[in-house]
Amino acid sequence: MSVSLTRLFDLPYYQLENNPQEVALASKSYMHGTWDTFSTQQYVDHINIVSRGLLRLGVKPGDKIALISNNRHEWNMMDIGIMQVGAIGVPVYPTISQDDYRYIFNHSEIKYCFVSCEEIYLKVKAIREDVPTLKEVFSFNLIPEAVNWKSLLRLGSDESNQQEVENIKSNIGTNDLVTIIYTSGTTGRPKGVMLSHNNLLSNAISSSKFLPASVHGQKALSFLPVCHVFERMILYMYQYIGVSIYFAESIDLISKNLMEVKPQMMVAVPRLLEKVFDKIYSKGADLTGIKKSLFFWAVDLGMEYEPYGVKGVLYDFKLAIARKLIFSKWKEALGGELGLIITGSAPLQHRLQKVFTAAGMLVAEGYGLSETSPVTNVNQWENKGWKVGTVGRAIDGVDVKIAEDGEILIKGPNVMLGYYKDEEKTKEVMNAEGYFHTGDIGEIDDDGFLKITDRKKEMFKTSGGKYIAPAVLENAFKESRFIEQIMVIGEGKRMPAALIQLDFVFVREWCKRKKIECTNDEMVIENPQVISRIQQEIDEQNKNFGKWEMIKKFEIVPDVWSITDGQLTPTMKLKRKVIKQMYKDLFDKIYDKV
Numbered sequence: 001m002s003v004s005l006t007r008l009f010d011l012p013y014y015q016l017e018n019n020p021q022e023v024a025l026a027s028k029s030y031m032h033g034t035w036d037t038f039s040t041q042q043y044v045d046h047i048n049i050v051s052r053g054l055l056r057l058g059v060k061p062g063d064k065i066a067l068i069s070n071n072r073h074e075w076n077m078m079d080i081g082i083m084q085v086g087a088i089g090v091p092v093y094p095t096i097s098q099d100d101y102r103y104i105f106n107h108s109e110i111k112y113c114f115v116s117c118e119e120i121y122l123k124v125k126a127i128r129e130d131v132p133t134l135k136e137v138f139s140f141n142l143i144p145e146a147v148n149w150k151s152l153l154r155l156g157s158d159e160s161n162q163q164e165v166e167n168i169k170s171n172i173g174t175n176d177l178v179t180i181i182y183t184s185g186t187t188g189r190p191k192g193v194m195l196s197h198n199n200l201l202s203n204a205i206s207s208s209k210f211l212p213a214s215v216h217g218q219k220a221l222s223f224l225p226v227c228h229v230f231e232r233m234i235l236y237m238y239q240y241i242g243v244s245i246y247f248a249e250s251i252d253l254i255s256k257n258l259m260e261v262k263p264q265m266m267v268a269v270p271r272l273l274e275k276v277f278d279k280i281y282s283k284g285a286d287l288t289g290i291k292k293s294l295f296f297w298a299v300d301l302g303m304e305y306e307p308y309g310v311k312g313v314l315y316d317f318k319l320a321i322a323r324k325l326i327f328s329k330w331k332e333a334l335g336g337e338l339g340l341i342i343t344g345s346a347p348l349q350h351r352l353q354k355v356f357t358a359a360g361m362l363v364a365e366g367y368g369l370s371e372t373s374p375v376t377n378v379n380q381w382e383n384k385g386w387k388v389g390t391v392g393r394a395i396d397g398v399d400v401k402i403a404e405d406g407e408i409l410i411k412g413p414n415v416m417l418g419y420y421k422d423e424e425k426t427k428e429v430m431n432a433e434g435y436f437h438t439g440d441i442g443e444i445d446d447d448g449f450l451k452i453t454d455r456k457k458e459m460f461k462t463s464g465g466k467y468i469a470p471a472v473l474e475n476a477f478k479e480s481r482f483i484e485q486i487m488v489i490g491e492g493k494r495m496p497a498a499l500i501q502l503d504f505v506f507v508r509e510w511c512k513r514k515k516i517e518c519t520n521d522e523m524v525i526e527n528p529q530v531i532s533r534i535q536q537e538i539d540e541q542n543k544n545f546g547k548w549e550m551i552k553k554f555e556i557v558p559d560v561w562s563i564t565d566g567q568l569t570p571t572m573k574l575k576r577k578v579i580k581q582m583y584k585d586l587f588d589k590i591y592d593k594v
Contacts, residue, residue, distance in 0.1 A: 002017065003017050003018075005201065005205070005240075006173075006174040006197070006198075006201070007083070007169075007172055007173075007174060007176075007178075007197040007201070008080070008083055008178055008197045008200055008201050008236060009047070009080050009083050009084045009169065009172075010201075011080075011201075011204075011236055011239045011240055012024075012040065012043050012044050012047060012080060012239060013044060014239075014240065015040050015239050015240070015242060016040045016041060016044055018242070019040075019216065019217070019241070019242025020039070020040045020041070021039060021040045021217075021242060021243075021244050022037075022039055022244075023037045023038070023039065023219075023244040023246075024038055024039055024040040024042075024043045024239070024244065024245065025037070025038045025043055025073040025076055025077075025244075025245050025247075026038070026073065026244065026245070026246045026247065027071070027072040027073045027074075027246070027247040028247075028249045028257075030117075030141055031142075035246070035260075036073065038073055043076075043077070046077045046081075046153075047077050047080040047081045047084065048081070048084070048156070048162060048165060049081075049153050049156035049157060050077055050078055050080075050081025050082070050084075050152065050153070050156055051081045051082075051084040051085050051156065051165045052155070052156035052157075052158065052159070052161050052162060052164075052165060053081075053152040053153060053154075053155035053156030054081060054082065054085050054087065054112075054152070054156075055085055055161055055164055055165065056155045056156065056161065057112065057136075057152070057155065059085055059087050059111070059112070060086075060087070061085065061086025061087065061168060061172075062086065062087070062088065063087045063088065063111045063112075064087070064088045064090050064108045064109055064110050064111055064180070065078075065082050065087050065088070065089055065090065065110070065111060065112045065113070065114070066090045066091075066092050066104075066105065066108075066110045066112070066113040066114070067079065067082075067089060067090070067091050067092065067113075067114050067227065068091075068092045068093075068094055068113065068114070068115045068116065068120050068124070068227070069094065069114065069115060069116035069117075069120070069140060069226070069227075070094065070116050070117070070226075070247075070250065071222050071223060071224075071225070071226045071231075071247040071248060072116065072140065072247050073247065074114075074116075074140045074149060075116075075226050076226075076235065076245075078114055078149075079091075079232075083172075083178050083179075083197075084165055084168070084169055085165060085168050086168050086171075086172055086176075088108075088177060088178065088179060088180060089178070089179045089180075090104070090108050090110060090179070090180050090181075090182070091179070091181060091226070091227035091232070092104055092182065092227060093225060093227050093228075093570040094116070094119075094120050094225075094227075095563045095564060095570055096570065097566070098123055098126055098127055100190065101123060101124060101127050102127045102130050102131065103189060103190070104182050104190065104192075105127065105130075105131040105133075105134060106130070106131055106133075107192060107420070107421065108180055108182075108192060108420065109133045110131060110133060110134055111133055111134065111135055112134075112135055112136055112137075112138070113134060113136075113137045113138070114137075114138045114139075114140065114149060115137060115138070115139050115140070115146075116139070116140045116141060117139070117140070117141045117143075118139075118141065118143045118146075121137065121139050121143055121146050124137050125137070138151070138152060172197070173197075174196070174197050174198040174201070175196045175197070175198050176196060176197060177194050177195070177196055177417060178195060178196055178197045178199075178200065179194075179195050179200075180192045180193065180194055180195075180420050181193045181195060181227075181229050181370050183370050191419045191420075191422060191425060192419055192420030192421065192422070193229075193370045193371050193416050193419060193420075194416055194417040194418055194419065194420050195229075195373055195416055195417065196417055198413055199373040199413065199414050199415070199416060199417070200229075200232075200233055200236060200373050200414075201236070202373075202397060202412075202413040202414055203233050203372075203373040203374070203375055203395075203413075203414045204233055204234075204236040204237040204240050205237075205240060206375075206395040206396040206397055206398070206414075207233070207234075207237050207366075207375045207378060207395055208237050208240055208241050209395070209396060210364070210378050210379075210380040210385070210392075210395065211237075211241065211340070211380070212340075212381065212382065215241060215243060215264065215265060215340070216241055216242050216243070217242055217243070217244075218243055218244070218263075218264040218265060219243070219244045219246060219261055219262070219263045219264055219265075220234075220238055220243050220244070220245055220246065220263050220264070220265045220266055220267075221246050221247075221248055221254075221257060221258060221261050221263040221266045221335075222234075222235065222245055222246065222247050222248065222266070222267070223247070223248035223250075223251060223254055223257075223266070224267055224268070224269065225570060226247075228345075228570070228571060229370045229373065229374045230267065230344055230345060230368070230374050230375075231267055233373060233374060233375065234267050234342065243265070246261045246263065251272075254272075255333075255334075258334050258335040258338070259335055261335065262335040262336055262337045263335060263337065263338060264337050264338065264339050264340065265338070265339065265340040265341070265342070266338065266340075266341060266342075267341075267342045267343070267344075268341050268342070268343050269343065269344070269345045269346060269571075269572060270343055270345075270346050270347065270348040270349065270352065271346065271572055273341070273343065273348070273352050273356065273363070274349065274352065274478070276334070277352055277355065277356075278481055278503075278506065280330055280333070281299070281481070282506075282509075284296065284299065294325060294326060295326055297322070298322035298325070298326035298327060299355065301315075301318055301319060301322050301358065302322070302327070302354060302355035302356075302358035302359060303351050303354055303355055304354070305319075305354040305355065305357060305358035306354075306388075307357070307381075307384075307386050307387075308384060319358060322358070323358075323359065323360055327358070327359035327360055328360075330359050330361075331359065331360060331361065334361070338361050339360065339361060339362060340361070340362050340364065341356065341361055341362065341363045341364070342364050342366065342378075343363055343364070343365050343366070344365065344366045344367060344368065344374075344375075344391075345571050345572070346571070346572060346573065347452065347471060347472075347475040348363070348365045349475060349478070349479055350388050350389055351479065353365060353388050354388060357386075362381055362386075364378060364379045364380060364381075364386070364392070365378070365379050365390075365391050365392065366378035366379065366391055366392060367391035367392070367450060367452060369410075369438055370416075371415065371416045371429070371436055371438075372398075372410050372412075372414050372415055372416070372436060372438075373414040373415075373416070374414075375395055375414070376394060376395065376398050376400055376410050376412075376414070376450075377391045377392045377393060377394050377395065377398075377400060377450045378391070378392040378393075378395060379391065379392035380392065387447070387449045389451060390445070390449035390450060390451045391449075391450050391451070391452060392449060392450065393447075393448045393449055393450070394448070394450070397412050397413055397414075398410065398411070398412035398413075398414060399411040399412055399435075400444070400450060401435070401444075402442060402443060402444060403437075405456075406441040406442070406443070406453070406456075407437060407438065407439070407440065407441060407456050408438045408440045408441070408442045408450070408452075409431070409435040409436065409437060409438065410435060410436045410438060411433070411434050411435045411436065415430075415434070415436045416436070418430075439455060439456045439457055440452055440454070440455055440456060441453045441454045441455070441456050441459065441469070453469060453472060454469035454470070454471045454472055455471055458470055458471060458576065460490065460491035460492070461491065461492070462490055462491075462492070462493060462494060462495060462496065462548065463492055463493055463494050464494065464548065466548035466549075468488065468490060468491075468496050468548075468549060470487070470488035470489075470496075473488045473496070473498075473545065473549060473551070474486050474487065474488055474574075476541050476544060476545075477498070477537070477538070477541050477551070479541070480537040480541070481503060481506050482502060482503060482506065482507055482510070482533065482534055482537055483500055483501075483502065483503060483534070483537065484501045484502060484503040484504075484560070484561075485500070485501040485561050485574070486498050486499070486500050486501070487499045487574050487576060487579050487580075488551070489580065489587065489590070493591055494591075495548075495550075495552040495553070496548075496549060496550070496551055496552065497551060497552060497553040497554060497555075497590045497591070498538075498551045498553075498554040498555075499554070499555055499557055499579065499583055499586060499587075500534065500554050500555070500556050500557065501556075501557050501559065501560060501561050502524065502525065502530075502534075502556060504521055504524060504560065507524055507530060508524065510533075511524065511527070511530065514529065516529055516530070518530070521558060522558060525556040525557075525558055530556075531556070534554065534556065535554075538551050538554060553590045554590075555583070555586040555589060555590055557583055557586065561574075561579070566578055567579050567582070
């Protein structure tokens with residue numbers, strides 16, 4: 001009997017029947033440093049062990065179980081095992097504060113929690129007494145004082161209650177709640193996005209249609225937080241099409257893991273591509289003679305890239321030479337086989353989309369939100385579905401339209417069930433026709449491509465009545481290698497200005513080349529030559545904007561903005577209110593307050 005795909009937990013069985021993989025999941029052993037691999041059959045066996053173990057713990061349908069972990073095979077086994085017994089998985093970002101842990105655990109009434117390592121275990125331990133529903137915390141790594149997850153596997157090794165698992169599975173419907181994902185919102189408490197099996201499954205299947213047929217049987221490297229709905233849905237999509245999933249050890253070891261795994265595809269955020277490009281660019285700048293000239297010739301050629309041969313035969317001939325002489329070395333540094341990079345979560349710089357695609361690594365930018373499971377639009381190479389500066393066309397079954405005020409509205413099987421325990425906020429974002437209000441501003445061109453122009457809530461007016469779209473400006477200014485982060489300010493003020501966090505590593509290297517004495521970050525931000533150089537960067541980009549949009553003043557902040565310190569969300573978005581309050585003195589200095 002063929003597997004019917006109606007629930008997320010059907011995916012491993014579907015893969016076993018249609019595309020069984022010798023390596024379905026693989027992750028590095030933290031103890032031995034070798035790759036632990038699991039075939040599709042082993043994957044299926046393990047999720048049933050998890051399900052049987054959970055039932056013996058007393059887990060009931062509707063119980064909430066938290067998963068707080070880096071990317072690893074155990075996360076996936078727990079994820080599917082939890083949903084097979086009708087429990088609700090609650091993925092949590094490892095990097096959020098203890099206060100947010102406390103809120104999420106209590107709001108969702110977590111019964112059991114599974115963590116990856118000692119650092120996370122200690123954070124959960126610190127709030128445990130504040131969460132009356134929490135019965136036990138298990139760890140994937142061996143931690144002396146923690147209960148190891150293998151105790152759950154031992155409970156589930158007895159197959160005598162497998163029929164109970166099957167009975168529960170048979171009563172789970174496609175529209176039943178499967179997970180609650182707490183958004184990493186830039187303001188206020190996180191909201192619990194309720195998603196059904198059909199929300200995520202329909203999104204995985206529809207998104208897969210935008211991939212080239214050649215991806216079947218290939219390898220993917222996973223390193224974005226698996227608790228984020230984007231990476232999580234992609235993992236379901238990989239399982240559907242039969243792709244081997246390798247989990248990177250950490251963001252710091254991506255380069256090493258790329259060389260080991262040699263994947264054909266991966267998902268990345270724009271900031272990672274910026275970092276990769278900056279590193280490649282720096283190495284090119286250190287070359288000499290003909291090698292240096294060839295490097296920058298290839299980069300300039302890539303920056304001019306346009307798809308589908310529109311630049312003519314001569315350009316394509318030059319590009320073929322550039323790929324052979326220069327860009328092939330870029331690919332080698334990323335494992336040698338990488339051909340597809342899917343990106344989302346934040347705006348992608350046009351130059352990066354062009355130059356990586358010119359180098360033979362197609363960058364497919366998409367769009368979506370946690371509330372839409374998440375993908376609504378994505379670029380693809382086939383059917384002339386790739387256009388720089390857009391997030392592609394809508395995926396199958398999803399209706400995307402623009403409201404009168406420019407807001408992007410979404411309707412389809414991927415739209416959430418609502419916010420957990422918050423009917424009022426649910427009603428605020430869902431209109432009478434069933435469209436979800438994204439809060440993003442955009443436009444759809446004549447070919448059906450969606451372009452995101454800004455966040456509705458982040459747009460502001462100056463005192464002169466002119467609208468400013470900060471995200472557009474920020475994305476442009478971050479093209480500077482001197483600028484790591486920038487936040488445009490000026491609501492109700494006479495002109496827009498900016499708070500700038502430097503790329504301190506690059507700026508210190510620049511200071512060294514210029515023989516500028518800057519032994520610490522404080523000296524860097526106060527140095528007149530550095531300030532003058534940043535002004536040049538600002539002036540250059542200002543040429544691309546209207547007079548009312550130009551950044552007239554800026555201040556350099558002394559800190560590195562991070563998720564841990566609270567200036568960025570787990571998806572690297574600016575927490576604008578936090579940053580503005582943190583640098584109130586600089587804000588007042590810009591606008592001449594005493």
